[in-house]
Every structure is written in C-alpha cells, then in structure tokens.
Amino acid sequence: MAPAGGRRRRGQLPRAALPAFLVLALVAAACDSGGTTAESVILVSAAASLTDAFAEIEGAFEAANPEADVVLNLGGSSVLREQILEGAPADVFASADIANMDRVVVGGAASQPQVFATNRLEIAVPLDNPGGVTELADLADESLLVGLCASGVPCGDFAQAVLDQAGVTAAVDTFEPNARALLTKIESGDLDAGMVYVTDVAASESVAGVEIPEGANVTAAYPIAPTTGGANTEGAAAFVAFVLSAEGQTILARHGFGAP
Amino acid sequence: MTTGLQAHLVSGRDNGFALDVPLEIAPGHTVALLGPNGAGKSTVVSLLAGLLPLDTGRISLDGRTLDDPTGNVFVPPEERGIGVVFQDYVLFPHLTVKENVAFGLRSRKVSRREAAERATKWLQRVDLAGLGDGKPGDLSGGQKQRVALARALIAEPRLLLLDEPLAALDATTRVELRRTLDDHLEHFPGPRLLITHDPTEAFLLADQIHVMEDGAVTQVGTADDIRLRPRTPYIADLAGSNLVTGTASGGIVATATHDLHVGDTRIAGPVLATIHPRAISIHRHQPEGSPRNTWETVVSRIEHYGDRVRLQTGDPLPLTAEITPNAVDALRLTEDAVVWVSIKATEIGVEAD
Amino acid sequence: MTDRATEVRRKTSRPPALVMVLALLGLAVFVVPLVGLLARTPWQDLPELLTEEVVADALRLSLIASLGATAISAVVGVPLALVLARVDFPGRSIVRGLVLLPLVVPPVVGGAALLFALGRRGVIGEPLYEATGLVLPFSTWGVVIATTFVAMPFLVITVEGALRNLDPRFEGAAASLGAGRWTVLRRVTLPMIAPSLAAGLLLTWARALGEFGATITFAGNLQGRTQTMPLAVFVALESDRDTAVALSLIMVVISLTVLVVLRERWWPSR
Numbered sequence: 001m002a003p004a005g006g007r008r009r010r011g012q013l014p015r016a017a018l019p020a021f022l023v024l025a026l027v028a029a030a031c032d033s034g035g036t037t038a039e040s041v042i043l044v045s046a047a048a049s050l051t052d053a054f055a056e057i058e059g060a061f062e063a064a065n066p067e068a069d070v071v072l073n074l075g076g077s078s079v080l081r082e083q084i085l086e087g088a089p090a091d092v093f094a095s096a097d098i099a100n101m102d103r104v105v106v107g108g109a110a111s112q113p114q115v116f117a118t119n120r121l122e123i124a125v126p127l128d129n130p131g132g133v134t135e136l137a138d139l140a141d142e143s144l145l146v147g148l149c150a151s152g153v154p155c156g157d158f159a160q161a162v163l164d165q166a167g168v169t170a171a172v173d174t175f176e177p178n179a180r181a182l183l184t185k186i187e188s189g190d191l192d193a194g195m196v197y198v199t200d201v202a203a204s205e206s207v208a209g210v211e212i213p214e215g216a217n218v219t220a221a222y223p224i225a226p227t228t229g230g231a232n233t234e235g236a237a238a239f240v241a242f243v244l245s246a247e248g249q250t251i252l253a254r255h256g257f258g259a260p
Numbered sequence: 261m262t263t264g265l266q267a268h269l270v271s272g273r274d275n276g277f278a279l280d281v282p283l284e285i286a287p288g289h290t291v292a293l294l295g296p297n298g299a300g301k302s303t304v305v306s307l308l309a310g311l312l313p314l315d316t317g318r319i320s321l322d323g324r325t326l327d328d329p330t331g332n333v334f335v336p337p338e339e340r341g342i343g344v345v346f347q348d349y350v351l352f353p354h355l356t357v358k359e360n361v362a363f364g365l366r367s368r369k370v371s372r373r374e375a376a377e378r379a380t381k382w383l384q385r386v387d388l389a390g391l392g393d394g395k396p397g398d399l400s401g402g403q404k405q406r407v408a409l410a411r412a413l414i415a416e417p418r419l420l421l422l423d424e425p426l427a428a429l430d431a432t433t434r435v436e437l438r439r440t441l442d443d444h445l446e447h448f449p450g451p452r453l454l455i456t457h458d459p460t461e462a463f464l465l466a467d468q469i470h471v472m473e474d475g476a477v478t479q480v481g482t483a484d485d486i487r488l489r490p491r492t493p494y495i496a497d498l499a500g501s502n503l504v505t506g507t508a509s510g511g512i513v514a515t516a517t518h519d520l521h522v523g524d525t526r527i528a529g530p531v532l533a534t535i536h537p538r539a540i541s542i543h544r545h546q547p548e549g550s551p552r553n554t555w556e557t558v559v560s561r562i563e564h565y566g567d568r569v570r571l572q573t574g575d576p577l578p579l580t581a582e583i584t585p586n587a588v589d590a591l592r593l594t595e596d597a598v599v600w601v602s603i604k605a606t607e608i609g610v611e612a613d
Numbered sequence: 614m615t616d617r618a619t620e621v622r623r624k625t626s627r628p629p630a631l632v633m634v635l636a637l638l639g640l641a642v643f644v645v646p647l648v649g650l651l652a653r654t655p656w657q658d659l660p661e662l663l664t665e666e667v668v669a670d671a672l673r674l675s676l677i678a679s680l681g682a683t684a685i686s687a688v689v690g691v692p693l694a695l696v697l698a699r700v701d702f703p704g705r706s707i708v709r710g711l712v713l714l715p716l717v718v719p720p721v722v723g724g725a726a727l728l729f730a731l732g733r734r735g736v737i738g739e740p741l742y743e744a745t746g747l748v749l750p751f752s753t754w755g756v757v758i759a760t761t762f763v764a765m766p767f768l769v770i771t772v773e774g775a776l777r778n779l780d781p782r783f784e785g786a787a788a789s790l791g792a793g794r795w796t797v798l799r800r801v802t803l804p805m806i807a808p809s810l811a812a813g814l815l816l817t818w819a820r821a822l823g824e825f826g827a828t829i830t831f832a833g834n835l836q837g838r839t840q841t842m843p844l845a846v847f848v849a850l851e852s853d854r855d856t857a858v859a860l861s862l863i864m865v866v867i868s869l870t871v872l873v874v875l876r877e878r879w880w881p882s883r
Contacts, residue, residue: 078851152852173751174833189734337788364790
C-alpha cells in the first residue's frame with residue numbers, strides 16, 4: 001500500500017516543481033535583490049549630447065563616492081521623457097531642453113528641476129568642408145547634403161528655431177533621430193553639413209565647426225532633476241548636487257557647455 | 261558495327277568503386293544487365309544517359325560518339341537521343357499525364373498542338389486513353405510505368421534504357437506490365453538495355469544477358485547459358501543451380517572433398533561443375549543401377565516452395581536438390597535423416613574455369 | 614462518428630495540460646503587445662490621422678522599398694541559390710556564410726557597412742560619385758538597397774534549401790528527354806520548387822517591410838524620400854504619439870492580412 005502511494009507521489013513531484021521553480025526564479029530576478037547593493041546604484045537618464053561630459057562626471061563622482069555606482073542611460077531627451085513617464089527605472093533626469101523636463105514634471109515623475117548648463121548650436125561640417133559651407137544661408141543649397149535632428153528631439157527643434165529666425169529654408173536630406181547619429185554622418189563625410197550643439201563639435205576631432213552668429217543662435221537650457229519614482233533618492237540628490245557643484249560645472253565647461 | 265550501341269564503360273577508379281563494363285547491343289535486340297543491388301547498374305544508366313562522364317572507355321550509338329575521354333568528346337544528355345524509363349518512373353508531378361508524355365517533344369520545339377496530339381495517341385497505345393488530363397499522383401504504379409514508357413518512346417530515341425522498370429510494382433501488376441513491356445520492346449527498332457536484379461525478368465524479356473557483379477561483367481549469354489552453366493556462385497544462386505569447383509582429369513572432377521564422375525573425359529585442369537537441383541535423386545538406401553555418383557549423406561535442411569521442395573544435403577559435398585512433396589512423404593524425409601544421393605555423370609555440366 | 618467518440622478522440626489527442634498552459638503563455642507573447650496597441654488607438658481620430666500626408670508618404674515608400682527589395686532578391690537571389698546548390702566551387706561554405714551574415718549582424722551595423730561601401734566617401738561610392746555624381750545614401754534607391762541587404766538572405770536560404778531537397782533525377786529525366794539547361798530550369802526545376810520560392814518571397818517581403826536599422830543608418834530619414842513606415846513610427850513616437858499609433862496599426866493590418874491570406878494559399882494547413 002504505502003510504497004505504491006509513495007512512488008506515485010515521488011513521480012509527480014518533480015514535474016510540478018519545475019514550473020514552480022521557474023516562476024520563483026523569474027520573480028526573484030524581477031525584484032531588487034535588496035540591501036546595500038541596490039542603494040549604491042544611481043540610474044541617470046541623460047540627453048545624448050551630455051555623453052562625454054557626464055562620462056567624466058560619472059568618473060569624478062564615483063571617485064568621490066566609492067560605494068556609489070552611476071549608471072548612465074543616454075538617449076534623445078524625448079525618448080527618455082517617454083521612458084520615465086511610462087515608469088522606466090531612473091533616479092535622475094538630465095534633459096537637453098526645458099520642454100521635455102516640463103512634461104516630466106507635469107506628469108508627476110520629477111520635481112524641482114534646476115538648469116545646470118546651457119548649450120548653443122553650431123553648423124558642423126567634415127574637416128575638409130567639401131560643401132564649402134560658411135554660413136547659415138548655405139544650408140538652403142539643394143546640391144548639398146544637409147542633415148538636421150528630427151523634430152521632437154531638442155537639437156532638432158532648436159535647429160528649426162534658428163533657421164526660422166534667420167529666414168532660411170534648409171534643403172534637408174535627412175532628419176536624424178539624435179545629434180550623435182547626425183554627427184557620425186558628418187564625420188564620415190556622407191553629409192556636407194548639419195546643425196548640432198557646440199559641445200558636439202568640440203567633442204569630435206573629425207568635424208569642423210561653422211559658427212552661427214550670436215543674434216541668430218538660440219540658447220538651450222539643460223535642466224536636471226531627481227525623479228519621484230526613483231529607488232535611490234539619496235544618491236539622486238547627491239548626484240544632482242555634484243553636477244551643480246563647482247567641480248561638476250568645471251567639467252561641463254571643459255566640454256563646451258555654457259554656464260546656467 | 262555502325263548501328264546499335266557500342267560501349268565500354270569505365271568509371272569510378274578514384275573513389276574505390278571501379279566499374280568496367282563492355283556493352284554491345286545490335287538494333288532490335290534486348291540485352292539485360294542482371295546483377296545484385298550495389299553492382300553498379302544505376303551507374304551504367306547514368307553513364308549511358310550522359311548524367312555522369314566516363315573516366316576512360318567510349319560510348320558510341322549508331323556510329324556517333326557520345327563520350328570519349330581520350331578524344332575529348334562529350335555529348336550532353338539532352339543531345340544523346342537515349343530514352344530512359346526509370347525505376348519509380350520519375351514523372352513530373354506538376355505536369356499532367358499528357359504534358360509528361362509530350363515533354364520530350366515540347367523540348368524539341370514541337371508545337372503544343374502537335375505534341376498534345378501525339379501524346380494522346382501514345383496514351384492510347386499504352387491503354388491509358390482518357391487519363392491524359394490527370395496528374396501522375398492520381399495513377400496507380402502500373403499506370404505510371406506505362407506513362408513513363410510512353411514518355412520515353414514518343415521522342416523516338418535511338419537507344420531505350422529501362423532501369424528496373426518493374427521493381428516498384430506488386431506481383432500481379434508486374435506480370436501484366438511485363439507483357440506490355442515485351443510488346444513495346446518488340447516494336448522498338450533500336451537497341452534496348454534492360455537493367456534488373458530479377459532473373460525472371462531478364463530471362464523473359466532479353467535476348468542476351470550480361471551478369472554484373474561488383475562493377476564487372478561476370479557472364480554473358482542467353483537465358484539458358486546463364487541458367488544451365490552459371491559461372492559464379494551468385495549466378496548459380498540466381499538460377500538455383502549447384503556450382504562446384506574442382507580439377508578434371510580423365511572423366512573425374514576432384515573437388516576438395518569428393519570426386520565426381522562426369523561425362524566429359526577429355527576436359528582437364530581447373531573446372532566449374534554444375535549440377536541442376538532436379539538432377540539429384542534422393543534415396544533412403546544405397547541405390548542400385550547406373551549412376552556413378554552416389555554417396556551417403558544427411559539432410560541438413562528442408563524448404564517448401566509451393567509445389568516444390570528443396571533439400572540441402574551435407575558432407576562430403578553439400579548440394580541443393582529439388583524433389584516433389586510426394587517424394588518427401590514417401591521417403592519419410594526429415595531434417596537430419598540419413599539419405600543416399602545419386603547423380604548421373606552425364607547430368608553434371610563441366611566447363612573450364 | 615458519435616458525439617461521444619468525437620469528444621473522447623479530442624480529449625485523448627490533446628497535448629497534456631502543462632503544454633497547453635505554456636502554449637498559452639507563448640501566445641500571450643504575440644497577443645499582449647497587439648492588445649496594447651489596440652487599446653492605445655485613438656479610434657475617433659483615426660480617419661483623420663490616416664489621411665495625413667506623412668502616413669501616405671510612409672506607406673508609399675514602404676511599399677516601394679519592400680516590393681523593390683523582394684523583386685531584386687528574386688532576380689539575383691534565385692541565381693545565387695542555384696549556384697550555391699549546384700556548383701561545387703572552392704570557398705562555397707564561406708560564400709554561404711556571407712549570405713547569412715545580414716541575418717546575424719545587427720541591421721544598424723549593416724547600414725554602417727553600406728555607408729562604408731557605398732557612401733560618398735565609400736570604397737565604391739566615392740569612385741561612383743566622382744564618375745557619375747550619383748549619391749546613394751539619403752535617396753529612395755538607398756532605401757531599396759538597405760532593405761534588399763537585410764531581406765535577401767531569406768530568399769537565398771529558402772530557395773537553396775528547396776533546390777538541395779529536389780531529387781536530381783527529375784532534372785536528369787528532363788535532360789534525357791532532350792531538354793536543354795534553360796528548358797530544364799524553366800519547366801522542371803523552378804516549377805518544382807515554386808511553393809518554397811513563394812514562401813521565400815513572402816518571408817523576404819515581410820522582413821523588408823519591417824526593416825528599420827539599416828534604412829535609417831544608410832538612407833537617412835526624410836518624409837517622402839526615405840521615411841518608410843518603421844522610420845515614421847519611430848520619429849512620430851517622439852513628437853506625435855497618435856500618429857505613431859495610427860502608423861503602427863496600418864503596418865499591423867497590412868502585414869497580418871498579407872500573411873494570413875498568402876500563407877493559407879502557399880503553406881496550406883491541413
């Protein structure tokens with residue numbers, strides 16, 4: 001009697017246990033592993049144009065705070081905005097324009113933004129300037145291959161603003177999803193010209209810049225704020241403070257950003 | 261001979277399977293290439309059809325060279341004019357029966373209308389009238405084979421190659437189709453080569469049989485030659501005959517274990533002796549009378565084949581004998597029974613080895 | 614058959630319960646995103662959204678690119694498959710690997726490689742530009758090229774597989790009946806692999822329709838000239854969500870319709 005029943009149970013158990021284990025494993029992976037490790041990770045969603053500057057800031061911050069681990073999530077500000085609004089994990093949001101930050105704040109996902117840097121636009125051309133571009137008006141030349149950032153991306157909206165102000169209708173051949181993609185195509189010579197940030201031109205060794213006159217240029221204000229749904233509020237605050245600090249500001253200036 | 265097929269097929273030296281087959285077929289004659297599977301028969305088809313090139317040798321049909329490696333001549337398959345009927349037919353599944361038959365004509369730029377007419381006539385000739393618009397998949401095995409035959413013959417080839425044409429059919433259909441085949445072969449003016457592993461097919465359809473084993477021809481002859489004077493154990497098995505090797509001298513063939521008295525007193529040296537199963541008499545006791553070859557032995561096996569019984573006898577000279585079931589009963593034969601074997605000297609065929 | 618017999622037959626031939634549960638999860642992977650899309654669709658605004666110029670332009674370019682890529686893949690891909698399947702040449706396995714490369718490499722990398730080759734400063738692009746003034750990136754032709762690059766492997770692989778599975782005796786029989794090489798190809802080989810060829814074309818078209826990474830990297834993004842539907846969706850996500858959803862819906866409807874209708878015709882289920 002007993003052995004027969006025992007055998008049947010032994011046979012059944014492994015089969016039911018396997019899916020149970022799978023589910024448990026998934027749940028465990030999804031949850032934070034908790035404890036000290038999670039607290040030291042700071043997720044920073046930052047605009048792509050901050051790539052180089054924030055990489056240096058990350059290094060400096062981690063050097064000053066050894067237990068901290070800054071993880072940078074770089075991308076177009078509008079993409080990041082959507083991610084944060086949809087609930088993607090982030091502790092800090094650094095946007096390339098006020099508009100995107102405002103939408104996040106209005107959506108209740110961030111609070112108390114502060115402008116930490118400014119940026120201006122510049123025309124970027126390949127080092128040998130094959131299109132012979134010297135001024136904004138040249139961008140209207142149909143025979144040149146001209147690129148801009150897509151609208152909705154801060155870089156693109158600002159570029160359009162500059163062009164509108166100057167009364168120039170650019171003969172655009174492509175709207176790139178972000179400034180980095182645009183810059184890459186200018187660096188390779190596939191495009192004759194494009195409008196990117198001055199910081200982008202400064203960061204790249206393979207493009208030359210054509211200045212946009214003061215009167216025609218726009219100033220992009222970069223706000224930074226801790227998110228409300230972030231897991232590491234302490235770390236977020238510390239990071240924001242660092243960015244605004246003298247050390248952070250020096251780093252930003254070195255990469256071509258203007259003062260807030 | 262400047263008509264018919266003259267070929268010497270040599271191939272496969274590099275990959276270990278050597279093939280060396282001479283073939284000469286006069287127009288209006290059917291030669292069967294008979295051999296076990298793996299003997300290289302399909303390779304022969306491919307070489308003749310031009311799907312494989314020769315290594316050395318030559319193929320010439322009606323005086324025209326088709327393949328000559330030394331003379332650097334190679335005629336591609338589509339220009340050879342050789343009609344092939346394949347084992348499992350290889351009918352084009354996406355074309356109708358009529359389109360299948362008409363294929364050879366359409367490939368030669370015959371108009372669609374004329375090709376269709378001629379195809380319909382051929383379908384009538386092979387008793388498949390009315391099935392032209394169906395697909396090969398709808399046909400039975402025997403019907404498919406007749407379509408394959410019509411398809412090959414309609415293009416009026418110079419040589420007809422039949423590769424195991426009846427192998428894929430069941431016994432009844434095979435008998436039926438054998439008759440159809442025989443009929444159409446009769447009417448085909450050119451040389452015909454029948455590839456088969458079935459001795460009955462070869463015996464019934466061919467004028468001459470070439471036995472092929474391991475890539476070489478081991479015997480050429482008529483059906484009777486093969487049956488009564490087999491030269492290898494395989495052929496002897498085919499015909500069901502007993503084959504024994506020995507040395508002849510003065511009317512005695514000395515085998516390894518026993519001496520046989522044979523009728524031919526002049527032959528000398530190494531010989532092949534054949535004894536037909538029915539030439540062997542079985543007795544319960546030592547027989548009286550003329551047979552010079554008698555010995556005592558044991559029945560090692562009894563096998564019934566319908567109305568025939570085959571006995572295997574044991575030492576000193578194992579043989580297969582064939583007797584009637586009545587004889588088995590009358591002699592009360594069982595396995596391990598002690599019997600006497602007797603064979604007339606004149607019933608033993610002897611041939612120089 | 615009685616009802617009870619049918620009932621019993623259905624019960625005993627069904628897979629075990631656990632398999633059904635996992636199958637349901639598998640189905641969820643496909644259904645859940647679709648449900649999300651449908652839930653987010655602004656149904657009332659849909660007619661207006663669908664008639665926007667950006668939608669029409671994107672649709673037109675997607676059709677041009679996907680059909681063009683499929684056509685080019687057929688014209689050069691089938692011969693390539695024939696050679697790979699039938700001709701034993703040195704380095705054949707390397708060539709086969711090359712054909713598979715666009716399947717394995719991220720499309721963006723493919724697009725970058727195309728730029729290195731065919732861009733204005735590219736290995737082939739530069740002499741081409743200097744000789745003819747032709748610039749392939751940022752043009753509609755560029756879209757077709759990028760799309761062909763990622764989609765053609767599907768056709769070559771499918772057709773090559775079918776050719777290898779084709780019993781060579783059919784072609785041998787055709788030859789013995791007097792058919793020259795072109796006739797054999799036309800009347801025997803290609804018709805016999807027609808179902809696989811059709812499936813390959815369908816797969817190629819489907820892949821071409823969804824192509825994004827190589828297109829945006831090589832051809833850029835400009836409404837009316839290079840902005841196919843996937844690109845339009847991507848860009849719209851950043852500025853106008855509703856348009857993005859409308860575009861996505863169109864893509865799903867077109868793809869689903871074609872796949873369901875043609876799959877039944879060319880891959881009929883029993």
